[in-house]
Structure formats: structure tokens, C-alpha cells
Amino acid sequence: MSENKTQAFDIKKAAESKIANVDFENLAFGNIFTDHMLYCDYKDGEWGTPVICPYAPIEMDPSSRVFHYGQAIFEGMKAYKDEQDDIWLFRPDENFIRFNKSATRLAMPEVPEEVFMEGLKQLINIDKEWVRKGKGNSLYLRPFMIATGHGVIAAPSAQYRFMIILSPAKSYYTGEVKVLIAEHFSRAANGGIGAAKAAGNYSAQFYPTRLANQQGYQQVIWTDDATHTKLEEAGTMNVFFRINDTLYTAPTSERILDGVTRKSIIDLAKREGINVEVRSVLVDELLAAAKDGSLKEMFGAGTAAVVNPIVGFSYQDTYYELPKQDKPLSLEIKDKLTNIQYKLAEDTFGWTVKI
């Protein structure tokens, strides 16, 4: 962190920390926030001074565009503390680039790199006690931007607020995940905003996911909306299939998020000599592979869970249980990836960035 940039930030520290009240052994995901937050307002065509201040509610006009027209984007990232108390980010440049791609797709202004990256670093430094050592512990970072301009005309806002909030996290275990393959509902349109981390994409998934939950499935595997024949994402994660010893995942597209964990797994698997094919997997292929026993594993990939193994899937009212693996590839990949993130293994890719 370059010290000479510090003066560009307006920093107001909290009088006291809430950290003593936090039970770090029993953290629900994304529920507790650190002592400080960052915000930076955009108006008259430019970004103002970033402010770091005590975490607190913000005032919003009831006509703010975000409430009516959904201009809202975010990123999900993590900070990790190594055994030497150094704090590391994982490929933050990827999140920064994607954030501004999302901004463009939602007709929002791009956030300057200085505000996003330096903002993250300064904020994390101030709340560094909240990053706990030990594999599985992390600080979840949530940069986001909302349209704050007033008025209920359906047009892009002229004012925005960029914010960063931080939430301490434990490793994310969701239990045995059974998934339902979508036959009717969809998360994204061709020519739509499925590739953006836009708030609206998530709310669209809640109702179909709730229906799946009621049938005993934790997540939905989304298929293409036109034909429902191509397997695209798992809940809010990218999805991988292991058929025999090859890993398959769909190519990114306007319907599929360009996940940082997804692309890291592809690179890591290739380095390990695993055959990876980036192409659409068809529902019919999956059914055939499940029936002939060549389907070995399925897993979701994303920042929160890193890798989320799937134990079985349902399609057209038939449930297909995946075979138990002695040494699942999914967990081997997760272990190798998290070892890089926690600085327990050499980072030959140059993915980790010290704060």
C-alpha cells in the first residue's frame, strides 16, 4: 500500500470496536460486519472523495433509482491471513475488471481503480483484527454500487454510491447438496445481464430455488432459457462435471458469469495434468453419463464456498445419485486452491496479492 495515497481518503474511525462481541467460531455467512465501511459518491459526472467511516445505516430517498429500476452491482471477494499475520487478496484485479464490466452493462459509471483497490486495502487494514488466521477463516469483502439518484423515471441514474462492507467468514459448508435441473425457469436471457454481477439476476433465482428447496433440493442447475438442454450454472455458482477423468464446464457467455474461482480451477486442473474441456454439457449427456457410470462428480465453484460438491441431481422427476469417490477430485482441487489462498502452497500463478 502506497502511503502517499492515503490522504486522498477521508477516514473517520469508530470510537470503539464491536469485535469483542463476535463469536468467530460460530459465524453465519454474511451476517456480521466489521467496524468500518467505505463509501464514495458519484455525481455531476465525477467521483468524490472516498470515505471510510464507522459501519452504519445510510439515508436513502424513497425515490432512489436502485429501489425502482434495480441499478445495483456487486463483487464477492475474500481476504486471508497467513501464519505471519500478512493479509492476502486472491486475484483482486479480476474482480475489479468484472465490476466495471457489470457497471457498463447496467449503464452505471466505472469505478476508478484507486477507489476500488486502494479502498479495499485501506479498509481491510483498518479492520485487520477481523481477519482471523487458520484455514477456513477469511474476511468476506463486498464491494457494491447502487443508483442513488432521485426520481421514478425509468432511465439511468445520474448519481451513484460505491461501497465496501466486510464480513468475517468461516469455511462454508452447506451439507449434502442435491440439485434440481431447471426444466422451466431460467436465470438469464441471451442478450441479457446474466454475465453481470447484477442484483436483479439473484432475485430472479429465489422463487425457483425455493420451489426446489420444497422438493428437497438445495440448488437449481440452470439451463439455457431457449431449449433447457444445456447445463449452465449451479445456483449462484459456476458448475463443473467430471465424466471419467475429464472436467467439463460451460464456456462463459452472456448468460454465464465469468467466475474467478471457475477460471482458477481450470488453470489449476490443467497444471495438475487433469484434462479440462470448456464446452456446454447437454442434459442428455449428463443423463447418459449418470446411467453408464461415467459421471463421477459434479460441483459448484464460487468465492463463498470455493468448491461445493453435489451428491445427486433430479431431472424430470427422476433422481440420480452420484457414486461416492474415495478421493474426490473436487476436494483435491479445493485443497490445492485454498492452500494457495492461505499461502500454504507456492503460488506459481501469481494470483495472491499482499495488502
Next chain:
Amino acid sequence: MSENKTQAFDIKKAAESKIANVDFENLAFGNIFTDHMLYCDYKDGEWGTPVICPYAPIEMDPSSRVFHYGQAIFEGMKAYKDEQDDIWLFRPDENFIRFNKSATRLAMPEVPEEVFMEGLKQLINIDKEWVRKGKGNSLYLRPFMIATGHGVIAAPSAQYRFMIILSPAKSYYTGEVKVLIAEHFSRAANGGIGAAKAAGNYSAQFYPTRLANQQGYQQVIWTDDATHTKLEEAGTMNVFFRINDTLYTAPTSERILDGVTRKSIIDLAKREGINVEVRSVLVDELLAAAKDGSLKEMFGAGTAAVVNPIVGFSYQDTYYELPKQDKPLSLEIKDKLTNIQYKLAEDTFGWTVKI
């Protein structure tokens, strides 16, 4: 309005009105709000007491779900004052029903009829000076609901706020509207949320619309996302085509909003003996009709503008100008519909509801 229900509302009146500062002759759409607003909070599985209070900013936690996952829906309605100073709503039951359909699709709780309808009536009554007489004047009503629960886990919120805000409006004239037929971008997926008045649907349209604006087109005519061959909506409105003396509009679907103005126009046109066909119009049909001269008119239909005539369209870099009509059907329909809304013509349909 039944008086005995009044006590269920908590009413705090503004100390003084802002109305003297408002130039009712020069109103930009959706920019100025009346003295009061309504809110009603949902938590622990039930709705609390609706509150009517002075219009003011609200406090939101930065982790509120609406900012991150886009659970936000709304309705657009209008109140009209007749020559006897009575105030009328237009088919408010349709908006109420659609609001709760949107809520279900976004995994949000339904709002009770008492809160929505009685809330509208009480709020409008308190701010009735803001409804101006005279055709073209109206009070735009914006009921909406946002997810207020805290926490950045991608799941439906457990807390919500329903609100109503009111904005005085003049008749909405957008100038000569030229439209661009979408060849790449889309507003909705099959199995998605296009039929809901969900905030996320609108932000998805802003960027493609901005690109169209830069080419000199005010709006985009959305086509189906899978093939881009079917004409579906015009900007944020439903769209009608007059070919010879028949009016065509697409059937409602998961991709197309069930517009109140749309369905009113269909009924009104039928009563007037106009042939109406509710079916998808193909881009190829439109091009053929434009070329052979049988395409007479195109117009958008929605609450804000009622009817928005289109003067021409562009497709694959060719611009097609529509013929000027001596007596456009679009304006005849607009006139008949607004006469019903302003109580200047008999409401044979029973669409108008007195407050």
C-alpha cells in the same frame, strides 16, 4: 373509503406543505413528490401497522438485500381529478393483483389488499391538493416493495418494506419517437421475470437503450431473446401495430408484462368495432407491411404516456418511416381512454374507482 378502517393506519401529518413551491405547469416526470408517503414493514412473517408520514429519506443498512440481490417490485398508477373535484383511480384492482404476482415471482410476501388499496386512498386523500384538475394533469402513484433484511447471503430477505410515494404529473409527451428493433440485446428470458414489474428488468434495458439513443432512436423494440424474430415490447411499454385496419399486439407471456393500458386498449378497440388480434407479430411481417404500405401505425402503451405513437423504426441499419395519418387510430384510442379516466365520457366498463 370506509371510515372504520382509518384507525388501522398511523398518520403523522407534515407541519407544512411544499405545494406552494411547485410549478405545476412545468413538471418533469417523476421528479417531485407530495408532502406525505406511506410505509409498512414486514417482519417475523407479518405486516405491521401502515404509517403515513411526511415524505423523507429512509434509513437502510448497507447490507440490505435490495442493494445486493435486487428484491424490488413496483407498480405505476395514476389518480385523476374530475370537474366536481372528485378523485378517481383507473382499474386499481389490476395493479394490486399484478403487484402480488410480482411479489410471488420475486419470493417476496404478498401485500394485504387493505394496506395497498386503503393505503393508496388514505394517502391520496391527505395529499389531494396535489391532484390537479384538467385533462393531462394527474397524480402518478408509485407503490413499491423492497427487501430490507440485513446480510449478504444470496437468499430471500426475511424483512420487507412496502411504500407508496406520489408525484404530480403533466401529460407525457416524448416528442417524435423512433425505435430500434433489438437484434442482439433482450429484456427477458423464458422462465425469467419479464412478466413481473421487477426493478431488475429495467436496469437491464438501460444500456441497450443508451446505445439506441446514441444512434438517434428513443426506444428499443424488444424481441424474443432466443430468435429475435418476434416483436414483444417497446421500451418499458407494451407495443401495438396497426396493419391495414387491424390492431395487433403480442400475447402476454413470461417475457411480456400484462399491461393495464394494453388490456384496456384491447377492450376499448373491440367496443369501437376495431379488429384486434392478440398474437406475436414477426419482424418479417413488420418489414413486409412497411414495404407494401399496409403498416399504418405503431405505438407503445403504458400508464405514464397512455399511448406513445412511433413515427418509424430501424432494423438491420435500414430506417422505415411510417406514413402520416390524418386521423391516427392511436390518438383516437388515447382520447377515448383518457376521457374515461378523467370522467369526461361514460365508463361503460366500470374501470374507474372513486376515492
